[in-house]
Every structure is written in C-alpha cells, then in structure tokens.
C-alpha cells in the first residue's frame with residue numbers, strides 16, 4: 397500500500413508592496429517582496445480521502461499575507477517571515493509547521509540634483525535579498541538569509557596555478573586573470589525561541605555586513621582560486637555576526653577567454669597584452685562551500 401510520506405502546500409508568488417509615509421518629512425520608504433507560504437501538519441486526509449476540512453485554503457494564506465503586512469512590519473523580511481509563520485502555527489491547531497520564503501526586490505532611492513528624492517526609486521540591478529524560514533510548533537524558528545544574483549567582476553587580482561595536472565589537463569596556469577561571478581551567499585541563524593526573540597535581531601545590519609564583506613574580500617583578496625576567496629568571506633561573516641551559525645556560498649566561475657588576434661597583422665592580444673576578451677555564457681565552473689562554527693561530523 398502506498399502511503400503519503402510527506403506533504404505541504406500553500407501560495408507562491410504573492411507579490412507585495414508596502415509604503416511607509418512619514419507625514420512630517422514627506423519621505424516615503426517602499427518595500428517590494430514576493431512571498432511564499434507552505435503549511436505542514438495533520439493534512440493527510442486532504443490528500444488520501446478528498447477531505448477539505450483541514451485545508452486552510454491557499455487563498456486564505458494569501459489574504460493572511462496582506463493582512464499581516466498591513467498590521468506588522470515587513471522589514472526586515474526575516475521578522476515578517478517569523479510573524480507569518482507564528483500566525484499560522486498559533487492560529488490553526490492542526491498546522492504544525494509553516495515554511496515562509498520572502499524575496500525582497502531592490503528599490504533604491506533616486507538622487508536628484510545631488511539630493512535624495514523623497515518618493516522616487518529605481519531598480520539598481522537584479523540582485524535580491526532572500527529569506528527562508530521554518531516555524532515549528534513549540535520548536536522555535538529557523539531562519540536562513542541570502543543574497544542572490546549579485547553580479548561582480550574584477551579585471552585583475554586573480555590567479556589560478558598549481559592545480560592538479562594529468563593527461564586530461566589542458567588549462568594553462570595563470571597568474572593574472574579576470575574573475576567574475578554571480579554571488580549566492582547564505583547565512584543560517586541559530587534557532588530562535590519565538591518571534592519576540594527574532595524581533596531583537598539586527599537582520600538588516602547583518603545583511604549589510606555580509607554584503608560588504610563579500611564585496612570587500614572579492615575586491616581586495618589576491619585570489620588564489622574561487623575556493624580560497626569564498627572561504628575567507630565565510631570566515632569573516634562568522635567572525636562579525638555572532639548569531640550566525642553557518643555561511644554558505646555558491647559561486648559560478650564566469651569565464652572570460654583570451655582571443656588570439658595574431659592572425660591579423662601579428663596583433664598582440666594574449667598574456668599581458670590581452671585587453672579584448674570573449675565572455676563565455678557556458679559552460680561555467682560552479683563552486684560551493686559551507687563554513688560552519690562547529691564542524692559537522694562527516695559520518
């Protein structure tokens with residue numbers, strides 16, 4: 397007999413915008429998010445017996461997102477995720493866990509004639525801030541914060557030599573190359589007891605630190621490899637944000653190939669003379685790592 401071994405359900409791609417209007421100064425602050433909520437619990441019969449009794453409709457979940465957004469802070473997104481998760485597990489006795497994912501999109505204030513504009517914003521890149529949370533009944537809140545789609549490039553200060561060589565190796569060693577990646581960085585927080593504890597944490601400060609560290613180390617490290625540079629980033633975030641237990645990075649190595657132009661009148665464009673390159677869309681390297689405070693057993 398087959399069995400339902402796992403189930404969760406909810407509403408994805410709920411788009412949300414909230415404006416905070418400071419009446420005194422006339423300055424508006426805007427936040428745009430895409431929210432997903434997924435509920436777990438005693439919902440088996442909805443699947444196995446066509447019983448909709450336990451189903452908190454996905455439409456209800458969507459309406460709840462709007463109402464909670466009106467009544468509570470949605471920034472930082474970590475706090476809003478915990479508020480939503482707490483609502484679902486506290487309101488419905490048969491719901492035992494709520495997964496909330498929030499993607500926060502960039503709206504950066506415009507500078508007009510050298511002054512920050514009170515109510516006009518622009519999208520400065522595709523970078524997103526992501527929060528993944530799970531609130532479990534009587535077991536607290538687990539939160540992971542992320543930066544995704546942050547595209548960076550350095551035109552020098554990166555080498556790759558001394559790697560293993562055998563009969564399959566074609567790649568020459570290089571002491572000066574272009575390094576480019578689209579940063580995906582995540583940091584997992586210690587388990588929080590409840591929403592009250594979540595509310596005390598400076599998530600925006602931590603996001604800023606993680607982003608600054610990523611950019612500073614990317615720019616300043618005399619990179620031996622993607623692996624070595626990303627490890628330094630992880631170490632530094634753990635050192636700077638005590639409530640973070642684990643940091644992970646996923647970095648594609650976006651290759652830029654030298655083009656030999658010597659066929660054209662002996663034009664020099666390789667080695668130290670290389671200035672025109674061919675950016676590659678694929679294939680690309682893909683390097684992962686997780687840096688944890690306490691090493692995990694490999695067993």
Ligand SMILES: O=c1[nH]c(=O)c2[nH]c(=O)[nH]c2[nH]1
Pocket residue numbers: 556567620621622623649681
């Ligand atoms: O930083 C790098 N790490 C690698 O593992 C690797 N492999 C490769 O071909 N180029 C690079 N660069």
